[in-house]
Amino acid sequence: AQSVTQLDSQVPVFEEAPVELRCNYSSSVSVYLFWYVQYPNQGLQLLLKYLSGSTLVKGINGFEAEFNKSQTSFHLRKPSVHISDTAEYFCAVSEIGGYSTLTFGKGTMLLVSP
Amino acid sequence: GAGVSQTPSNKVTEKGKYVELRCDPISGHTALYWYRQSLGQGPEFLIYFQGTGAADDSGLPNDRFFAVRPEGSVSTLKIQRTERGDSAVYLCASSLDSQNIQYFGAGTRLSVL
Numbered sequence: 001a002q003s004v005t006q007l008d009s010q011v012p013v014f015e016e017a018p019v020e021l022r023c024n025y026s027s028s029v030s031v032y033l034f035w036y037v038q039y040p041n042q043g044l045q046l047l048l049k050y051l052s053g054s055t056l057v058k059g060i061n062g063f064e065a066e067f068n069k070s071q072t073s074f075h076l077r078k079p080s081v082h083i084s085d086t087a088e089y090f091c092a093v094s095e096i097g098g099y100s101t102l103t104f105g106k107g108t109m110l111l112v113s114p
Numbered sequence: 115g116a117g118v119s120q121t122p123s124n125k126v127t128e129k130g131k132y133v134e135l136r137c138d139p140i141s142g143h144t145a146l147y148w149y150r151q152s153l154g155q156g157p158e159f160l161i162y163f164q165g166t167g168a169a170d171d172s173g174l175p176n177d178r179f180f181a182v183r184p185e186g187s188v189s190t191l192k193i194q195r196t197e198r199g200d201s202a203v204y205l206c207a208s209s210l211d212s213q214n215i216q217y218f219g220a221g222t223r224l225s226v227l
Contacts, residue, residue, distance in 0.1 A: 004156075041220075042220055043118075043120075043205060043218040043219050043220040043221050044157070044207075045218070046215065046216075049215060090156050092156075101147065101162055102147075102149075102157070102159070102207075104157050104158070105156050106154070106155055106156050
C-alpha cells in the first residue's frame with residue numbers, strides 16, 4: 001500500500017515569486033510519481049510525471065519537480081508564478097508494473113495574489 | 115481527439131433515490147477508473163476496469179455502489195438508496211498503457227439532499 005502526504009493545505013504567494021509545493025510518499029514497492037492540477041470546477045490535468053531516468057522532471061506551464069528517493073519526496077517548484085496558477089495541486093503515486101490505481105495526497109491550494 | 119467525457123456534470127437527488135453516472139473514456143483506452151473526491155480531499159479510488167471486467171473493486175464503500183462496462187468502453191457507476199454522505203464529485207479516468215498515465219474527466223458533482 002502507498003500513502004502520500006502534502007504537508008501544506010494552502011500556500012499563499014505573490015505573483016512573480018517562486019513557489020515550492022511539498023510532497024512526501026510512503027511505499028513498500030517502487031512507484032511512479034505524478035502531479036496533477038485542478039482548476040475550479042474542472043477535472044484533474046496532468047502537470048508532470050516521473051517514470052524513470054532523470055530525477056528532475058519538467059512539466060507544463062513552467063513547473064518542474066525533483067524525485068528524491070532517499071527522502072521519498074517529489075516536491076513541485078516554479079521559479080515565478082502567475083495569477084493563473086491559482087489552483088489545487090495534487091501529488092499522486094502508483095505502483096510500477098502495469099495498470100494500477102493512483103493514490104493521491106489531500107492537495108495543496110496555491111493562492112497567487114497580485 | 116476527445117478527452118474523457120462524464121455526464122451529467124451535476125446531479126441533485128433526494129436521499130434514498132437511485133442514480134447513474136456515465137463515463138465515456140478516450141477512444142482506445144482499455145483501462146477505466148472511478149474515483150470519488152469529497153470536499154477538501156484528494157480523489158479516492160473506487161473501482162477500475164480492464165476491458166469489460168472489474169479488475170479491482172476494493173474501493174467501493176459498500177454494496178450500494180456498483181459499476182459496469184459491458185462493451186469495454188462506456189462505463190456507468192450506479193448508486194442505490196443514496197445517502198447524504200454520498201455527496202461528492204465522482205471522477206472518471208482512462209489510460210492506455212502500462213505506465214499508467216491516467217486522463218481525467220471533469221467529474222460529476224452529486225448532491226444528495
